[in-house]
Structures are given as structure tokens and as C-alpha cells.
Amino acid sequence: MISCKVLDVLQAVERIEKRCLELFGRDYCFSVIPNVNGDICGHYPRHIVFLEYESSEKEKDTFQSTVQVNKLQDLIHRSKMARCRGRFVCPVILFKGKHICRSATLAGWGELYGRSGYNYLFSGGADDTWASTEDVTEEDFVLRSGDTHLFDKVRGYDIKLLQYLSVKYICDLMVENKKVKFGMNVTSS
Known part of the structure; x- marks a missing residue:
């Protein structure tokens, strides 16, 4: 059974993740790589955002994944x-169409x-x-x-x-x- 404190933390994390995705969506078209439970890497967030390109209001409805x-x-x-x-x-910053990545x-x-x-x-x-x-x-x-x-x-x-x-x-x-x-x-x- 999950305690109330743990449940509160999980809900807060979900709200923060949702807000981050909304903020990314304002300026970029992006894909999300799921990392729930740290399946890919326990050191990375649950949703790894892959910024594909900067978007304008018109492009947001016609997203074409790269x-x-x-x-x-x-x-x-x-x-x-x-x-x-x-x-x-892992690409973390998109600058003039080029990714700046982090790794180890x-x-x-x-x-x-x-x-x-x-x-x-x-x-x-x-x-x-x-x-x-x-x-x-x-x-x-x-x-x-x-x-x-x-x-x-x-x-x-x-x-x-x-x-x-x-x-x-x-x-x-x-x-x-x-x-x-x-x-x-x-x-x-």
C-alpha cells in the first residue's frame, strides 16, 4: 500500500512533468521517450523530451516528427x-537547429x-x-x-x-x- 506522503509526492511530480511538457510545447515540436520507473536509465526523468524543431503557432497542428x-x-x-x-x-538543448547533448x-x-x-x-x-x-x-x-x-x-x-x-x-x-x-x-x- 502506498502511503499518503508518497502519493502526494508522485502527484506533485506528475504536475511538474505536465507543466514542463506544456512549456516545451509553447516553443518546440517534440517527441517524448518514456522512461517510467527508470526503465531506460534511473538517472534521467520519467519522460525524456526530444526537441525536434522550433515551432510557430501554425506548425503546432501539423507536427511532423523528424x-x-x-x-x-x-x-x-x-x-x-x-x-x-x-x-x-541525450539531446537537452536545441540551438539553431542543432542539439546540444549530455552524456557520461x-x-x-x-x-x-x-x-x-x-x-x-x-x-x-x-x-x-x-x-x-x-x-x-x-x-x-x-x-x-x-x-x-x-x-x-x-x-x-x-x-x-x-x-x-x-x-x-x-x-x-x-x-x-x-x-x-x-x-x-x-x-x-
């Missing part, structure tokens, strides 16, 4: 393992292999995050060693997401050094 939300969701789902804490490249540092081997093992164990061995729609030839498979195969695969999905979002430049604004936790270097973002 992205395929299902394809974007799939790319996000597959690429999030490539970055720290399951975060992913690329995951190191410890986080990548640790999280993929954890996901595999707790999915009952049925985690399809790495399932690919592309056929990998036997020659390709032999060329890739076991250690680099996972790295190549998730980084490849991250690159596909960057390309889908038309990211041209990457600026690293990280000012911290790596942290050491339990004797292992971890990324800080």
Missing part, C-alpha cells in the same frame, strides 16, 4: 552500457563487464541487450577476441546513436581525475 521514437529507444537501450552508470547521449564518460572495462554480468545473471540468462539484428560472419567473429568483442559491440551502438543524433563535435567538460574505489579506478561522471 525521428522514429522506437528506433531511438532501441539505440538508447543498446548503447547505454557503453557509458558510466548506464547513461546515454565512456565506461571502463570494470564497469562494462561487471554490469553486463549482473544484467545477465538477474535476467535469468535471457538478457537480449546484446542481441543484434545484424548477422555476424564467422570470419568476423574469429577476428574479434572475447575481451574486445563486448567493448566493440557496445561502443558500436554508442557510435550509431551519436550518428543518429547527428552529433558532430564532442567536448569533454570533465574536470575531475579518476576515483579509486575498492582498489579499482572508476570514472567519476
Whole structure:
């Protein structure tokens, strides 16, 4: 049973989210990527807004989406393992038709292999995050060693997401050094 206090908080969050979507709708045409219960990423809001273009009053009734939300969701789902804490490249500001995105540092081997093992164990061995729609030839498979195969695969999905979002430049604004936790270097973002 949900307590009254928790219910009040949930209702307040819903009101705030609704208001934010209304404010975005004043100036932009946008799509929403659902992230209810943090299914895509627990660090991001429940509704991830993808600003598509600035709109005038006339355009609001004739919205033509510039992205395929299902394809974007799939790319996000597959690429999030490539970055720290399951975060992913996410457009947050639209300026003169170009997106400014936020993301996180690329995951190191410890986080990548640790999280993929954890996901595999707790999915009952049925985690399809790495399932690919592309056929990998036997020659390709032999060329890739076991250690680099996972790295190549998730980084490849991250690159596909960057390309889908038309990211041209990457600026690293990280000012911290790596942290050491339990004797292992971890990324800080």
C-alpha cells in the first residue's frame, strides 16, 4: 500500500512533468521517450523530451516528427552500457537547429563487464541487450577476441546513436581525475 506522503509526492511530480511538457510545447515540436520507473536509465526523468524543431503557432497542428521514437529507444537501450552508470547521449538543448547533448564518460572495462554480468545473471540468462539484428560472419567473429568483442559491440551502438543524433563535435567538460574505489579506478561522471 502506498502511503499518503508518497502519493502526494508522485502527484506533485506528475504536475511538474505536465507543466514542463506544456512549456516545451509553447516553443518546440517534440517527441517524448518514456522512461517510467527508470526503465531506460534511473538517472534521467520519467519522460525524456526530444526537441525536434522550433515551432510557430501554425506548425503546432501539423507536427511532423523528424525521428522514429522506437528506433531511438532501441539505440538508447543498446548503447547505454557503453557509458558510466548506464547513461546515454541525450539531446537537452536545441540551438539553431542543432542539439546540444549530455552524456557520461565512456565506461571502463570494470564497469562494462561487471554490469553486463549482473544484467545477465538477474535476467535469468535471457538478457537480449546484446542481441543484434545484424548477422555476424564467422570470419568476423574469429577476428574479434572475447575481451574486445563486448567493448566493440557496445561502443558500436554508442557510435550509431551519436550518428543518429547527428552529433558532430564532442567536448569533454570533465574536470575531475579518476576515483579509486575498492582498489579499482572508476570514472567519476
